[in-house]
Amino acid sequence: MRKPPNVLLRAAVGWQAGRIADPIDRLRFLRHTLGDRCVWDPRSEVGRAFFHRRRASMLVALSALLLLPAGTMTSASRLWKRGPIVVAQAGNTGPETLPNVWQVESNAGFETYSNGLRIERRYEVANETRKYRIYRRGFEDAGPAGERTDPSGIVFHTTESNQPEFTENKTKAIRRVGATLLSYLQQEHAYHYMVDRFGNVWRVVRESDSANHSGYSVWADNKFTYVNLNRAFLGVSVETVTQPGEAKAQATPAQIHALRVLTEMLRAKYKISAADCATHAQVSVNPDNMQVGYHYDWASNFPYVAVGLPDNYSVPAPGLWIFGFTYDPALVEVTGQAFWRGLLLGEDQLRQNATAHGLSVAAYRKELEKRYRQVLSEMKTKAELSKENKG
Missing domain, CATH: 3.40.80.10 (Peptidoglycan recognition protein-like)
Structure with a gap:
């Protein structure tokens, strides 16, 4: 296996994949262009598929990246080297309002709460x-x-x-x-x-x-x-x-x-x-x-x-x-x-x-x-x- 692509090319792949909203289509794109092995030898079948079939898309991606403001690529480079991509979790995309519930009564047999909940303790x-x-x-x-x-x-x-x-x-x-x-x-x-x-x-x-x-x-x-x-x-x-x-x-x-x-x-x-x-x-x-x-x-x-x-x-x-x-x-x-x-x-x-x-x-x-x-x-x-x- 040859040396992995440089930061710019990896950023281009990520940029291109990120533009595909549907996860099924995005996964198909990654499988089709990179394959399961992610082999980057241009003489390999996957390599030929990547460098020929996706040449136009990659050129567009590279051009867009090169037109970014100064300093952007430095930050992007650090991101690729630093660690895994971060995905957002459902229900945790911004400030979250928690329910307002308090205990009303508690004894050895049960507890009750302000929202009508009763807990049996037997x-x-x-x-x-x-x-x-x-x-x-x-x-x-x-x-x-x-x-x-x-x-x-x-x-x-x-x-x-x-x-x-x-x-x-x-x-x-x-x-x-x-x-x-x-x-x-x-x-x-x-x-x-x-x-x-x-x-x-x-x-x-x-x-x-x-x-x-x-x-x-x-x-x-x-x-x-x-x-x-x-x-x-x-x-x-x-x-x-x-x-x-x-x-x-x-x-x-x-x-x-x-x-x-x-x-x-x-x-x-x-x-x-x-x-x-x-x-x-x-x-x-x-x-x-x-x-x-x-x-x-x-x-x-x-x-x-x-x-x-x-x-x-x-x-x-x-x-x-x-x-x-x-x-x-x-x-x-x-x-x-x-x-x-x-x-x-x-x-x-x-x-x-x-x-x-x-x-x-x-x-x-x-x-x-x-x-x-x-x-x-x-x-x-x-x-x-x-x-x-x-x-």
Whole structure:
């Protein structure tokens, strides 16, 4: 492989790709001109495609760059050398107004809040006190940027539990199954909250403690990267089930209302950005095969808008472009277009960053994987992985 292109040519590629608004078309452009290997030898097939088919486009791009005001190229040069391209996260593009919710009443049995939320405490238990590291996004290999004890986000789950038909004549069975489920979740310290089929909100693990709900999982916002969301995020589960092969769960109207007021309270209390609210399928990873989507719950169909949140299915999957994870094509089959868009955008971002670093996608992915392994190693050393399971 020959020497990667100089700063000007890399800037031209990025400029040209940046003009393509549709992510699918942009990804096709990068694949067509650069290929998966990003080989820059003009004698290669990819090289010929780049230098001949895209000659006119590149000349326009180069001309535009050369006409920039003095000093602009120096800044652009530093950007290409400095680190990965930055993409904006949904729900975090400007000043954010958080919900205004406060506690009205609290006793041993329940809590109530100003937005109508009532939290049942009958099954509430303690677990390991929350303390975790955060990493500055794009510089995870530089070590943690700090430590926190308050939760930084919310992960939405489904319980995948037994589901009697939701009809009036099944009320006793529904309540019995729900009580059995809560006892099990309490024993396993799984989730901080569970919303039953009638819309009742049950606290399982105290907010101050970690819960076993997301393992090695990964998420990121505009500033920080989070690994091991057992500690970093609150786990909120809906008592429902994902249909095998479909990954689509249905919540009752009462559950959707409960999710909305619970999310409002948690965001108000801990100043959680809407960008840091995601589903289990979006954050789930498998370190053994370096693939995202180890769990499929809420891989699609989560009622983001009804819960008062932006549709974070459109966020580039952080596991792909920050740590180099891949995904099984079967994940696209079961999740549909919503989550697939996040996968596509994550892949698109990975390719752009690989190009910016003058590396093939494969080589760049290996570097990102090393970064993830390094973060995991640091966490294990500090005993920050309280329950080592796939997230």
